[in-house]
Amino acid sequence: MVIERINFLKDEINKANYLYYVQDNPSISDFEYDKMFAELKELESQNPLLITPDSPTQRVGSVSEKFFPYKHKHRLYSLDNTYEYDDLKDWYNKIVKEYGNQELVCELKIDGLAIALTYENGIFVRGVTRGDGITGEDITNNLKTVKAIPLKLFEPIDIEVRGEIYMPKSSFEKLNEENLQNGEKLFANPRNAAAGSIRQLDSTITAKRDLSMFCYTAILSERAQNLPKNHYDSIMYLKKLGFKINPNIQLCKNADDAVKYCKIWDEKRFDLDYATDGVVIKVNNFLVQQEMGFTSRAPKWATAFKFPPEEVTTTLIGIEESVGKTGAITPVAILEPVQLGGSTVSRASMHNYDEVGRLDVRIGDRVYIKKAAEIIPQVVKVVDDNEHFNRKPYLPPEFCPSCGSKLTTHPKEVNLYCDNPDCPEKIRAKIEYWVSKDAMDIDKVGPSIIEQLYNKGFVRTPSDLYKLTMQDFMQLDLVKEKSAYNMYTSIQNSKHNPLSRLLTAFTIKNVGKETAGVLAGEYGTLENLMNANAEELSEIEGIGEIIAQDLYEFFRKDENIRMIEELKSLGVEPAPPAENISDEFKGKTFVLTGTLQNFTRDEASEIIKKMGGKTSSSVSKNTSFVLAGENAGSKLDKAEKLGVIILSENDFIKMTEGRI
Ligand SMILES: [Zn+2]
Numbered sequence: 001m002v003i004e005r006i007n008f009l010k011d012e013i014n015k016a017n018y019l020y021y022v023q024d025n026p027s028i029s030d031f032e033y034d035k036m037f038a039e040l041k042e043l044e045s046q047n048p049l050l051i052t053p054d055s056p057t058q059r060v061g062s063v064s065e066k067f068f069p070y071k072h073k074h075r076l077y078s079l080d081n082t083y084e085y086d087d088l089k090d091w092y093n094k095i096v097k098e099y100g101n102q103e104l105v106c107e108l109k110i111d112g113l114a115i116a117l118t119y120e121n122g123i124f125v126r127g128v129t130r131g132d133g134i135t136g137e138d139i140t141n142n143l144k145t146v147k148a149i150p151l152k153l154f155e156p157i158d159i160e161v162r163g164e165i166y167m168p169k170s171s172f173e174k175l176n177e178e179n180l181q182n183g184e185k186l187f188a189n190p191r192n193a194a195a196g197s198i199r200q201l202d203s204t205i206t207a208k209r210d211l212s213m214f215c216y217t218a219i220l221s222e223r224a225q226n227l228p229k230n231h232y233d234s235i236m237y238l239k240k241l242g243f244k245i246n247p248n249i250q251l252c253k254n255a256d257d258a259v260k261y262c263k264i265w266d267e268k269r270f271d272l273d274y275a276t277d278g279v280v281i282k283v284n285n286f287l288v289q290q291e292m293g294f295t296s297r298a299p300k301w302a303t304a305f306k307f308p309p310e311e312v313t314t315t316l317i318g319i320e321e322s323v324g325k326t327g328a329i330t331p332v333a334i335l336e337p338v339q340l341g342g343s344t345v346s347r348a349s350m351h352n353y354d355e356v357g358r359l360d361v362r363i364g365d366r367v368y369i370k371k372a373a374e375i376i377p378q379v380v381k382v383v384d385d386n387e388h389f390n391r392k393p394y395l396p397p398e399f400c401p402s403c404g405s406k407l408t409t410h411p412k413e414v415n416l417y418c419d420n421p422d423c424p425e426k427i428r429a430k431i432e433y434w435v436s437k438d439a440m441d442i443d444k445v446g447p448s449i450i451e452q453l454y455n456k457g458f459v460r461t462p463s464d465l466y467k468l469t470m471q472d473f474m475q476l477d478l479v480k481e482k483s484a485y486n487m488y489t490s491i492q493n494s495k496h497n498p499l500s501r502l503l504t505a506f507t508i509k510n511v512g513k514e515t516a517g518v519l520a521g522e523y524g525t526l527e528n529l530m531n532a533n534a535e536e537l538s539e540i541e542g543i544g545e546i547i548a549q550d551l552y553e554f555f556r557k558d559e560n561i562r563m564i565e566e567l568k569s570l571g572v573e574p575a576p577p578a579e580n581i582s583d584e585f586k587g588k589t590f591v592l593t594g595t596l597q598n599f600t601r602d603e604a605s606e607i608i609k610k611m612g613g614k615t616s617s618s619v620s621k622n623t624s625f626v627l628a629g630e631n632a633g634s635k636l637d638k639a640e641k642l643g644v645i646i647l648s649e650n651d652f653i654k655m656t657e658g659r660i
Contacts, residue, residue: 002043006050009040013056014152021147021212022244024641026621054123054152061145061203067137070126072116074160074219076133078297079280081304085259088281091303092255095283099291103284104252105231106261109304110214111191111275112166113198115139117149117215122156124149129199142198145207150242161243163215167194168273171210180351180414186358188380189370190275215243216280230284251284262305269307270371278306311370313383314338316361319350319394321401323425325433325507328415329397329407331356333367333379340369340377348377353396354414362391402426421559427461428454430507434462438513439505440497444483444490452476462505463563465491466570499526499574506560509550514617518542519551521609526564526574530555584655585613588624591639594632596649607656619644627652 013036019027037056044051051057082088095102114130127143129136143149146165153159167175172190179186187193197209218234220227228234232251239245248265252258262279269276283289283301292300318334333348348369350356359381361367366383382388399406400418402425407416418426431450435442442465453459458472468491473484494501503516503526511519522540523529529551538548554560590608592601592615599607604627605615619626619638626632626639627647639646647655 002047003050006040006043006047006055009036009043010052010055010152012036013040014054014150017056017147018150018242020621022150022242025643030621052123053125056151058151059145059147059207061205061207062141063202063204064141066201067139067199069131069135070128070138071135072128072131072133073118074116076114076116076130076136076162077294077299078133079302079304080295080298081278081306083306083308085262085305088259088262088303088305089255092258095288095292095301099288101254102288103230103232104254104258105235105282105284106250106252106258107216107235107280107282108246108248108265108269108272108276109278109280109306110164110166110246111189111277112164112194112213113191115143115163115165115198115213117143117161117163119153119157119159119161121158122153124151137199139198142200142203142206145203146198146211146213148212148244153241155241157241158221159241160219161215161238162217162219163213163243165194165198165211165213166190166274167197167209167211169275170273175209180355186355212274213244214246216245228286230286231282231289232284234286252281258305262307266307275310276307277310278304280304310340311368311380312338312340313366313368314345316363316365316367316379318363319356319361320347321397323400323402323418323423323429325426325429326509327418327420327423327426329353329400329418330415331396333361335367335369338369340371345369345377348379350379352414353416356394356396360393362388362394364391400425422460424454427459431459431462431465433507434465434505440494440501442490442494444487449473449476449479449487461563461566463566463570463572466495466567466572495570495572496575499524502526502572502574503529506554508554510547511551515542515547520574530564582610583612585611588613589622590615591617591619591623591626591635591644592629593626593635594629596627596629598649598653604652611656 013033016026016028016033019025040055041057044055044057092102092104116128116130116136117124118126118128124144125140126138127140127149128138131137143165144151167190169190172187172193175193176186187196193209194211197206197211200206215238216235218228218238220234228237232249235245235249250261252261258279258281265276265279281303283292289299289301294300315336316333317336320332320334322330322332324330331350331353333350335346335348337344337346339345350359350361359379361379361382365388366385368380368383369377370380371377396416397407400420400423403418403420403423405418405420405423408419409415410417420426428447428450431454432447434440435445435450437443445465450459453468453472453476456475458468459465468488470481470484470488473479473487474481479487498520500513500517500520503511503519504513518540519529523532532552534545534548534552537543537551538545585608590605590613592604596604608615613624616623619635619642621642621644623639623642623644625645625647626635627649628636628639629649636646
């Protein structure tokens, strides 16, 4: 029967979604998923009457005219909050006086958008924004595209659930990067990005954004059986029903325990892939909650401890222009030093001059600084003050700060460029990149050595590195015979690096490490690649027309042809590509992590390639194996979460035995 098949497919797909998006534990391959999805869609299109709201095909979104207001059945209250541990203890002590010792539940306060979801007989029927707590907006269609929200629960019950919609920090960074490339508006933080995504009238846009949801409150109908007696159990019940809950929930004996929890997460919050701005602390026992009741705006049995802000204000002292390896000029904010997320910050990124113009930052302004992806701080916005408009607007530089050349713009790009091939800072940045770990990996020659080599007139191009003698190095400050020898040999040893490294080092526009690897694999030798035409290049998977054109042009430029010839005459010749010795690893992707005992990582990668496999730097659901050495870090955790097969070094040796 068609209906049985449809029900079977719906259940299987919903289950796969649940395992992937709620449990982080994929059960089937993308291929199997897509196949089932396509079959379901086909059956539904032949039998439209059989389409139900819980069908995974209903997650794709549609366009609406406007959002309709919806009055909440149960009001969404605010929470009282504090930045002080003492307030937290006072709050608890008052409770103890009246009700005796109470267990508390601590949960991370997710910095997203509060949403109320309604399920009838286990089917998702409505999703409403918080609004003013009394009336919100019905955004059901948009919420259906969020795959962490179950369309059908594991039990056919009536329930209202509250939670927080959020965008993972990593997805937020990616979205902003794309927007920057496309000249679109940047979102100030993950919460704004989540809000902007969830309130799209065209929910097909919402569907493309990576949103997720943690649930933290259950309102069960009185008719339900075996109601949980306390908050903690109710959260575990939500989990059992198929909702995504935050794994860092903790039951605490008293206020001291709760304070400990807050202190731990104040530190650890920067490691999370979602933004959290504090901890919500609730009395666990539902009967005590009922007794305590509400003030006009907030429950008395809950409070929020807020973390000190990740955003701070400071004064912009100046804007420095730095010249990159491609000649792109990047504005860097010079700041009055300020403490942020556990470190002192005195410089912050401003991406490019479009962004500087958008922010309208002027020297002397107070500015908000925050940590993006918790590593590089950036300027978020200017603090409103009366003085701002009295200050001189900042104008992008016209001339290169290093060589004084007139700066130019390149078509379809927001950056300003110094196109002078002899620009000192550009040359230094280029050589620094040439020796870097991703490119030729000449580890004994660092930035300060490069600066000295440049100042002495020894290097003007990367190929000059290969002309240096030991005597040249010994003329540099503090360089003795032994380190001169090390520098010299580390340069010489790079001459026969794999082609992919040389291609990376060339700094061809849009060609990074990964693309260089693809090209080297496809063409084998530099000559073959140089002879390829743009059309042919664009047909390679992962290359595309733009990169193909950039490559083609790079190899037609006189200066580049000269450089390649010079490198060749100096003996820089990539090692010939390894012949595949078998294809046992064909179609398999490996990720290497940690320290191996018997091989370097490069050697292990080489073996994998020789056996027909591929390597990748990050773990995803497409990873076949993670080869984990000692002290393997987060990649191993991720592999475990995704259920990727983890190989020890011994496993790997066994798999490759007799072939290497
Ligand atoms: Zn310049």
